[in-house]
Amino acid sequence: MVGEDWEQKLRRGGYRITPQRQLVLEAIGRLQHGTPEEILAEVQRTATGVNLSTVYRNLEVLEEVGLVTHAHIGHGAPTYHAVDDHVHIHLVCDTCGDVASIDAAIAEPFLDELRRRTGFVTDVSHVALHGQCSGCSSASTA
Amino acid sequence: MVGEDWEQKLRRGGYRITPQRQLVLEAIGRLQHGTPEEILAEVQRTATGVNLSTVYRNLEVLEEVGLVTHAHIGHGAPTYHAVDDHVHIHLVCDTCGDVASIDAAIAEPFLDELRRRTGFVTDVSHVALHGQCSGCSSASTA
DNA sequence: GTATATGCAAAGGGTTTGCACGGTT
DNA sequence: AACCGTGCAAACCCTTTGCATATAC
Numbered sequence: 501m502v503g504e505d506w507e508q509k510l511r512r513g514g515y516r517i518t519p520q521r522q523l524v525l526e527a528i529g530r531l532q533h534g535t536p537e538e539i540l541a542e543v544q545r546t547a548t549g550v551n552l553s554t555v556y557r558n559l560e561v562l563e564e565v566g567l568v569t570h571a572h573i574g575h576g577a578p579t580y581h582a583v584d585d586h587v588h589i590h591l592v593c594d595t596c597g598d599v600a601s602i603d604a605a606i607a608e609p610f611l612d613e614l615r616r617r618t619g620f621v622t623d624v625s626h627v628a629l630h631g632q633c634s635g636c637s638s639a640s641t642a
Numbered sequence: 643m644v645g646e647d648w649e650q651k652l653r654r655g656g657y658r659i660t661p662q663r664q665l666v667l668e669a670i671g672r673l674q675h676g677t678p679e680e681i682l683a684e685v686q687r688t689a690t691g692v693n694l695s696t697v698y699r700n701l702e703v704l705e706e707v708g709l710v711t712h713a714h715i716g717h718g719a720p721t722y723h724a725v726d727d728h729v730h731i732h733l734v735c736d737t738c739g740d741v742a743s744i745d746a747a748i749a750e751p752f753l754d755e756l757r758r759r760t761g762f763v764t765d766v767s768h769v770a771l772h773g774q775c776s777g778c779s780s781a782s783t784a
Numbered sequence: 785g786t787a788t789a790t791g792c793a794a795a796g797g798g799t800t801t802g803c804a805c806g807g808t809t
Numbered sequence: 810a811a812c813c814g815t816g817c818a819a820a821c822c823c824t825t826t827g828c829a830t831a832t833a834c
Binding site: 572574575578591593594600602606607609610613614617618619620621622623626627629630631632633634635637638 | 714716717720733735736742744748749751752755756759760761762763764765768769771772773774775776777779780
Binding site: 661677679695698699718719 | 809
């Protein structure tokens with residue numbers, strides 16, 4: 501579930517290994533992706549005492565050591581996911597609210613071109629595209 | 643500055659023409675892009691009495707009738723801009739915080755491909771890419 | 785034993801909403 | 810005159826922070 505080296509990564513960053521950190525990491529692994537609140541809910545299925553602010557603090561730490569990332573997929577809370585997941589792009593439908601994922605490879609040619617032209621290096625896992633999913637766009641065209 | 647048909651667009655949507663709506667629209671035109679707070683500040687250079695909640699309500703209305711759009715470029719407040727601006731993509735540097743703009747045309751081939759493969763229709767003006775600008779990425783590679 | 789991490793509660797930013805008044809149509 | 814829009818203030822959501830306690834090292 502959670503790789504063997506997560507402890508290494510934390511220690512290398514000067515952080516301690518705590519049950520809360522492990523639980524947060526495992527919760528993300530199980531959920532695939534989730535907001536801080538959702539992650540807390542998942543963590544609390546195992547340990548009810550864990551606090552929201554602990555989740556926030558640990559998400560920050562886990563992100564700093566490269567175990568998780570987050571993407572902003574809408575007006576509300578960001579979504580966190582494990583770094584070792586296959587890298588994907590979020591497609592957020594602003595009409596029905598659905599969030600789909602697609603393999604990030606599809607964007608590589610574009611992002612390469614972008615880097616060539618501007619020097620900008622895109623964090624692929626952080627990409628969220630807004631628009632309309634196929635269902636909603638055909639409904640509004642009809 | 644503000645096109646001639648903005649009144650038309652509002653009326654067609656069933657909305658009234660008010661000084662506040664005009665001021666918000668003009669402020670966005672002058673700023674090119676800005677958060678609700680920044681737009682309020684610009685509006686208040688002309689009319690001090692205008693309220694933040696009025697700005698929020700009018701941004702929503704102006705967006706609904708197609709006069710402005712917004713993009714989320716970071717953890718904080720969204721950025722609004724006029725629709726008749728040349729359409730651009732935001733490149734947000736997560737290291738130095740700089741936000742660059744680039745003509746959206748560069749993404750068209752990718753977005754076309756995306757639509758072909760998934761049916762997802764992307765709102766181009768709403769795209770914000772996170773990563774590192776050329777300065778920061780060469781600094782961290784060096 | 786010491787420094788870091790946690791829980792709790794309060795504070796903080798950004799945004800929305802209820803209500804009475806004022807302005808557009 | 811009717812209804813929509815505004816200002817004001819309170820409420821709300823999400824996130825951060827101060828502080829005392831607990832825990833990993």
